[in-house]
Amino acid sequence: MLGSLVLVAVSVALVGLIRWFEPPYSMVMLQRALQEGAAQQHEWVDIEAIAPAMALAVVAAEDQRFPQHWGFDTAEILAAVERHLDGGRLRGASTISQQVARNLFLWQGRSFVRKGLEVWFTVLVEGLWPKRRILEMYLNFAETGPRRFGVGVAARQAFGVPAAEIDERRAALVAAALPNPVRYRIEQPGRYLLQRRDWILGQMHNLGPGYLADVLGR
Numbered sequence: 001m002l003g004s005l006v007l008v009a010v011s012v013a014l015v016g017l018i019r020w021f022e023p024p025y026s027m028v029m030l031q032r033a034l035q036e037g038a039a040q041q042h043e044w045v046d047i048e049a050i051a052p053a054m055a056l057a058v059v060a061a062e063d064q065r066f067p068q069h070w071g072f073d074t075a076e077i078l079a080a081v082e083r084h085l086d087g088g089r090l091r092g093a094s095t096i097s098q099q100v101a102r103n104l105f106l107w108q109g110r111s112f113v114r115k116g117l118e119v120w121f122t123v124l125v126e127g128l129w130p131k132r133r134i135l136e137m138y139l140n141f142a143e144t145g146p147r148r149f150g151v152g153v154a155a156r157q158a159f160g161v162p163a164a165e166i167d168e169r170r171a172a173l174v175a176a177a178l179p180n181p182v183r184y185r186i187e188q189p190g191r192y193l194l195q196r197r198d199w200i201l202g203q204m205h206n207l208g209p210g211y212l213a214d215v216l217g218r
Contacts, residue, residue, distance in 0.1 A: 045152035047136040057171035060203035071126035
């Protein structure tokens with residue numbers, strides 16, 4: 001019992017501190033570095049220095065109800081279950097908050113223990129951080145290419161511009177590769193990636209440029 005209470009207290013304190021301080025790396029980055037024996041590329045960029053189009057692109061691609069839900073998109077979860085019952089492949093319905101929780105604090109892999117911890121850390125992230133901070137963490141620690149994490153590195157290496165200067169089409173291309181950025185290279189986009197980019201652009205326009213105004217505070 002005492003050990004469990006200590007773990008709870010440590011996790012709450014850790015998540016609380018990261019609301020105010022930028023972590024130098026994520027657990028996924030650490031795991032990759034140990035497995036590959038090579039440094040992972042990453043640079044922190046404050047959300048004020050990231051183009052709003054980039055924030056809108058990842059929300060349009062990954063989690064369109066991000067401003068409204070409390071960490072878990074119950075509508076998408078139910079839809080995924082219904083698709084599976086109808087004979088479709090069971091697909092994940094992870095929100096941006098869940099992805100931040102597991103990428104920042106947990107290891108890669110599948111197990112009931114990891115899934116339980118993901119739920120716990122998602123609750124902490126949503127309870128202790130504003131949505132703006134969650135989105136800032138996602139933009140800085142999402143994998144955007146081989147040994148590359150964050151939109152700052154992606155913008156500079158793929159397009160030769162800072163994150164503040166990513167336009168809509170480039171932002172949508174980065175977001176299009178997020179499900180598998182090692183396979184889908186934004187420097188050399190194939191047909192599928194370009195089609196997904198165009199779909200994301202359409203979703204961005206449907207949501208509108210002011211969709212994240214309250215989240216971003218601008």
